[in-house]
Amino acid sequence: MINITFPDGNVKQYKKGTTSMEVAESISKGLARVILVAGVNGETKDLQLPINNDAELVFYKWEDDEAKDAFWHSSAHLMAQALEELYPGVKLGIGPSIDKGFYYDIEMPGDKIFSENELPKVEKKMKTLAKEKNSYNRRPVTKEDALKYYEEKNDKYKVELINDLEDGTITFYNHGNFTDLCRGPHLPHTGYIKAVKLMKVAGAYWRGDETREQLTRIYGISFPKQKMLDEYLVFLEEAKKRDHRKIGKELELFAFSEKVGAGLPLWLPRGAALRERLEQFLKKVQAEYNYEPVITPHIGQKELWETSGHYAKYGKDSFQPIMAPDGESEFLLKPMNCPHHCEIYKLKPRSYKDLPVRYAEFGTVYRYEQSGELHGLTRVRSFTQDDAHIFCTPNQLKEEFFKVIDIVLYIFKTLDFKDFTTQISLRDKDDKEKYIGTDENWEKAEKAIVEVAQEKGLKTITEYGEAAFYGPKLDFMIKDALGRSWQLGTIQVDYNLPERFELEYTGSDNEKHRPVMIHRAPFGSMERFVAVLTEHTAGKFPLWLCPEQVAVLPISDIFNKFAKKVSNILKNNDIRSFVDERNEKIGKKIRDNELKKIPYMLIVGEREQEEGTVSVRRQGEGDQGSVKIEAFAQMIKDSINKELSENK
């Protein structure tokens, strides 16, 4: 007999070799129906796997991430089976579950191209196969047998994978006539997969290496109920409506012109107003933290970038040098502001008493991103960083770092960014060639970041290979409407550039010392920040407003059905206009009961206005009054709630 411990602490005895599924059945049929995989001593396992020793047992249902993983992974196998039947000779790469669904990388037989219009065919096949309720069977194999199987099948990708595995740890899973190299775990059988949608086809390099073959990656998602799939598709549709590229166009925040060039955003009056407001907000915060604004040119001599290390690292892939008329002097568009700031630091001898020195600049930089990388405002070729560089003594590093974290968190809080992740971005362990500086400096810098994050009590994830080329980073990541993660705020510790630029200060011991440099940008870039801000506020209802007069009231057409009501409410409350002069046109629209045609409203607080207020014009009176933002927000909220409940 073995003891099974349940999450609530209960212990029950079962026969040795009992499966998790049997345990579940012994508790209740209902439970057995909804569970998908089991956690045995903390490891996720198949429900059919016998338990041979005392164990702690957890059941995972669809709601649990462990279950979704298995569900989607099993779906990937199902898709692979369908593909093998439809396209005999197809070679399989890898097919994991992902955040939302699954994919499989395949190589089509011959020169065949798999295009999107074949997806329905594969979907249909998957559904047919799923109905066979074939069970997923786990089977350990020796490395020799595994290799033999795939060599006979002529599947070079699997052979490569197996070669990297250790003998004795290899398992196959099969269901129906399909076998795959796989660690598991899986669902009990294919019948669990009731709804399938194949989303898109994309190219993906084998093992993420751009020098290797490009496989076809097929993305899909599946659910245990058709209704869940329908809901998911609706969610995707609605997320699309919050896309900053769509809203940016509709609201005339920004635009691109083919003639100006790809990835070079044009800020339109309304977008510029919003951006300016954000800049003023941050400038005010930075002034309180004793930052000193500086302004530097957009170009610098090639030599500057050779010193910084940029030229050697990125020179080839950057905008190419600008030549002076003498045909000799070369200048580069700046890809970052640090070297200019270093030169400012160097202008005069510094004493430890002068430190820390904090130079801030909204600096526009130019990076030649690959054409396929450009993406709305989130990835562009010219963008403005809310940059600052702090030069301090090693002893001051932590305190300065803490203060920067405070600024970032303050901004996020003010703008209502709750759902962000904090990432420690360290050097790639294996490929150190990508970075400049000594191991010693890197270790110091990485240690500093890890400690600071810990002491600050931040929940962090650690990613290797995500560091900047001169130092490790603490990054603040936010998701966009479709769940794609973007780095916004970033704080970086740098021992390397001070060395390259030979920065110094005189210490209390009258000796020369090297300062440490913190690079930081709480927004990241104005472009990306406005993009993510737009997506975050769109569709949020009721409005949010912040006391710094950065006020945005978006009503996406998700709420279009309320638009008319809102318009009526504004009327009933005698609110005629609540936008500043630059947005007079939107104000007019609202007055004109045309709200349904303008699904978003953007409010940018008025320049000469008392903090924390918005201006309100009342019907029949020419004068303009101000009300507290909170009061105004409440007024709108109350009215809408009242309106909605009356109309029920």
Add this chain to the structure above:
RNA sequence: GCCGGUGUAGCUCAGUUGGCCAGAGCAGCUGAUUUGUAAUCAGCAUGUCGGCGGUUCGAAUCCGUUCACCGGCUCCA
């Protein structure tokens, strides 16, 4: 850069197997009406069908090429 897709008036789109002067709604402009704006009605205009080259008697529709955008991959100082 790579794989797949898209590109028609300011916006959202329709354009049958290549064939009459390329269409609709919204926005715009002019005028009328007046219930205060809103609205309503009448009328007007609008596009080198992304660019270039080709096939054809004839192309928005077929082919090539190029640019831009979209979804991914790689990249991201």
